Amino acid sequence: MSDDVDVVRRLFDAVEARDLDRVLDCYSDDVEIAEAEVLPYGGVWRGREGAAGHAEAFMRAWGGLQGPEESHLDARLWGDGAGTVCAVFHHRARDRASGERFDAPEVGIYRIRDGRVAASQMFHADSAAVIRFLSEVPVGNDDRPAQP
Numbered sequence: 001m002s003d004d005v006d007v008v009r010r011l012f013d014a015v016e017a018r019d020l021d022r023v024l025d026c027y028s029d030d031v032e033i034a035e036a037e038v039l040p041y042g043g044v045w046r047g048r049e050g051a052a053g054h055a056e057a058f059m060r061a062w063g064g065l066q067g068p069e070e071s072h073l074d075a076r077l078w079g080d081g082a083g084t085v086c087a088v089f090h091h092r093a094r095d096r097a098s099g100e101r102f103d104a105p106e107v108g109i110y111r112i113r114d115g116r117v118a119a120s121q122m123f124h125a126d127s128a129a130v131i132r133f134l135s136e137v138p139v140g141n142d143d144r145p146a147q148p
Contacts (some may be wrong), residue, residue, distance in 0.1 A: 004112040005079040008087060011110075011117060012075045020055055025115050027051050038131060061134055065093035065102075079089040085110040091124065095137040102133045 007026060014022035020044040033045040033054050037126035044050075086109055093102040104125050111119040124130050 003115065004081075004083060004085050004110075005077045007112050007115060007117060008031060008077055008079075008085045008108075008110050011076075012073055012077075012087070012089070016071050017061075018071065020052065023055060024048055028113055029055065031117055032119045034119075036122075036124065036127045038127055041126075049078070062093055065095060065137060067094070067127070070094055083112045085112060091130075093133065097138070100133075104129060123144055 011023065011026040013045055014026060027048060029048060031047065035042040035045075035054070037043055040061045041054060043083050045054040070092040072092075073089040075087050077085055077087050079085045079115050086107065088105060088107055091102070091104055091106045094100070106125065107123045109123075110117050
């Protein structure tokens with residue numbers, strides 16, 4: 001596994017553990033995170049403050065819908081040896097009230113610089129399905145605090 005892939009693996013491990021400090025440690029100071037504008041946590045987020053804001057917005061949308069089983073991403077990672085890593089993973093959620101589940105593939109492209117993620121962009125296989133699922137479940141689906 002290349003060093004670049006190791007960087008993204010550490011990021012995914014931190015995301016799965018919901019450890020914001022470890023997540024932020026994976027990013028460069030000038031990181032740029034891009035998500036589809038239609039998502040509640042979408043847009044372009046810049047710098048470590050932006051990365052923290054992205055994590056918080058993501059957890060507001062998904063935190064109550066993802067327990068330990070759903071937060072596991074099953075990521076497969078490939079690096080090109082020149083600073084770009086591609087991740088294919090699963091985005092999962094479960095509405096505890098109705099039992100409805102969401103499970104869809106997602107792709108992330110990461111640019112690595114000096115041992116940290118300098119840029120990332122995520123692509124849902126079906127952004128409309130994400131919006132539909134989120135619009136049909138209450139925010140804060142359980143009593144756990146939303147932590148990035």
